[in-house]
Amino acid sequence: MSTIAFIGGGNMAGCIFNGIIKTRPGQDKIVVSGPHVDKLQHFADAGASITTDNAAAAQAGEVIFLGVKPQMLTAVLTELAAAKVDFAHKLVISMAAGFVCSGISKLTGSDRIIRIMPNTPAKLGLGVIGIYYGAGASAEDGALCRELLKGLGSLVETSTEEGINVIGCVAGSSPAFMYRFLEALIAETVKRGFSKQEARELIQQTALGMASMCIANSDIPISQLREAVTSKGGTTFEGLKQMTAYKFEEMVAAAVQASMDRTHEFEEMFA
Template sequence: MEHRKLAFIGAGNMSRSLISGLIKSGYPADAIMATNPSPGKLEQLAADFGIHTSQDNTQAVAWAQALVLAVKPQMMAGMLTDLQQHNAGLDGKLLISIAAGISVSRLEQLTGQQRIIRTMPNTPSLLGLGMTGLYARAHIEQADRDYCQQMMQAVGKTLWVNDEEGINQVIAAAGSAPAYFFLFMEAMAAQAQQSGFSEQEARLLVEQTALGAAHMVAANPDVSLSELRAQVTSKGGTTAEAIRHFQEQGLEQLVAHAMAAAATRARELETQL
């Protein structure tokens, strides 16, 4: 991977996970900087990874060749406007956004730049098991695309989308999706407790089963999800009866509606930020 001078504007959990993944993959610490208004997170990052830190965004912009825009979406406009007012020198920099709800056209408006890649990582990136969607306009050079993809691959897997609407679909299918699984697991664990298991026992049953199921999917890339389900669903058995109830209650339609709602909300946020 190319080792450009890389600055993270914002030092939250996602920045930390990306920095950790990059360092583990061999990215030099002295080629990374992070900024944050308060010193606490910066001190921890410097202690853990040996990177440069600053409370001054303009200093980071002047130093870096590539910038990860990692502040909260509602703070993005103010931060970028401030950089513009201070003539921070964004010209020629690769800008990589990890903020939900802010379109490339809006980022172009706020920065006066067009060298922008929009990404959507999810929270399992904190464990190196993330799924990140990426989008770039046609004029973005392949070297920039490769650099951004390799950066995100330091914390998981990646998928390019052909148009920006695809990022909203990534949000629905991956960005928001860990919470879907947590909700399902929560419901299963609650029922297990109702059946007499302790809270710890119920969590163990559900947690290990979810982990095992995910590993089975990953270990069998050539087997469809429907076939994997069929392999554990004996005709007339207990699993078949549970599946029948799920389908009779409209599980597939419910999931489809929920994912569509997530994508719709992502579009709404783009008009508000």
């Protein structure tokens, strides 16, 4: 059993909370803090304590999940340090994008930190969660973190904070990139006479089938799966030619690079 505090009870904290209570029902004592207690009621309904007092929550937790936006984190950690939270005896798990361990330890006086980078499919247990162990996190801390997160999806460890940045962009942000692609395909389907609902069904089922094909055939390159639906001179071939003409790979590269650049700007801001 662990005593777990969530500082900030928003979307991602809720997702992690749900993963924990699903895989470890009744096993942990959980407290969630945030400025608006009414917004935390769903945590209370699921058995957690809720409070507006961040320091009291942090004092109570052996494990502290930092669930506030990166822009709020300095103020929140300063508040906790002023309340003399004994961070050396607590494992801090931060999900804040672009907020490096040294920035956290400067404010807490402890480097017992693990950074994680989840994505929203974690809500369904189908997420990818990047994990980076800070210098002061022990092997037991790592094992506990992995145990708490196992209900959220695949856990991917990285040995650098830049690795966490990359995971944030290619797994954290890319659901938005891929949704945009699906939205565009749905719009093209609607233009050709199908209802929005029919178009959505066609495209989302195709996306699910395609992801499942990748997983079921993970021993062969994805390019081979693509080639299997592309006869030279056929309909798919002509469509792909346009993706090349419109520099699809360059567009993806620019999107990922812009996301990385923004992460690096955040890193500088919060260092």
